[in-house]
Amino acid sequence: MTLIPFPSKKISKKIVEFNINNEIVELAIRPNDLLLDVIRYKLNLTGTKRGCDMGTCGCCTVIIDDKPVLSCLTLAMQVQDKKIKTIESLQENENMHPIQECFHTEGGSQCGFCTPGFIMTSFALLKENKNPTKEEIKEAISGNMCRCTGYIKIVDSIKKASEKIRGKKSE
Numbered sequence: 390m391t392l393i394p395f396p397s398k399k400i401s402k403k404i405v406e407f408n409i410n411n412e413i414v415e416l417a418i419r420p421n422d423l424l425l426d427v428i429r430y431k432l433n434l435t436g437t438k439r440g441c442d443m444g445t446c447g448c449c450t451v452i453i454d455d456k457p458v459l460s461c462l463t464l465a466m467q468v469q470d471k472k473i474k475t476i477e478s479l480q481e482n483e484n485m486h487p488i489q490e491c492f493h494t495e496g497g498s499q500c501g502f503c504t505p506g507f508i509m510t511s512f513a514l515l516k517e518n519k520n521p522t523k524e525e526i527k528e529a530i531s532g533n534m535c536r537c538t539g540y541i542k543i544v545d546s547i548k549k550a551s552e553k554i555r556g557k558k559s560e
């Protein structure tokens with residue numbers, strides 16, 4: 390059998406500006422660097438999880454220009470001129486975001502590994518649809534997988550969060 394050696398040519402890095410969690414950061418990036426790796430290993434924002442690494446679990450979901458995106462399937466270079474939001478940006482001062490709070494109070498999180506992905510997907514949903522039905526919630530989270538909760542409590546958590554957010558706005 391003939392072994393084909395890896396190409397020895399080094400891929401050079403480029404300095405790129407990112408807008409992440411409302412901060413502008415400059416990073417040295419290779420054209421093939423994944424957004425997930427940049428977020429976790431260059432920026433140390435470890436709330437975004439690596440699950441399947443192939444686009445099937447939703448654990449790596451972040452928000453890019455208000456839409457949920459799988460960071461394991463996104464090249465960092467592709468999002469250099471966009472607004473990136475990770476789970477770390479949701480907390481306000483010492484307070485949890487209502488979605489985080491409701492996952493906690495309604496039992497939407499058990500081991501917690503999938504939770505940041507669900508929360509970021511829900512964040513995008515509730516921005517677009519303030520009062521989603523349970524069916525709409527199920528549709529929105531259909532790309533996120535959880536091995537612990539059985540989903541009913543996740544849907545309840547998101548429903549409760551939508552009520553809480555609407556209540557807050559009308560106060």
Ligand code: FES
Nearest residue numbers: 440441442447461
């Ligand atoms: S790690 Fe990205 S979808 Fe599973």
Ligand code: FES
Nearest residue numbers: 499500535536537
């Ligand atoms: S809470 Fe454990 S995988 Fe979802």
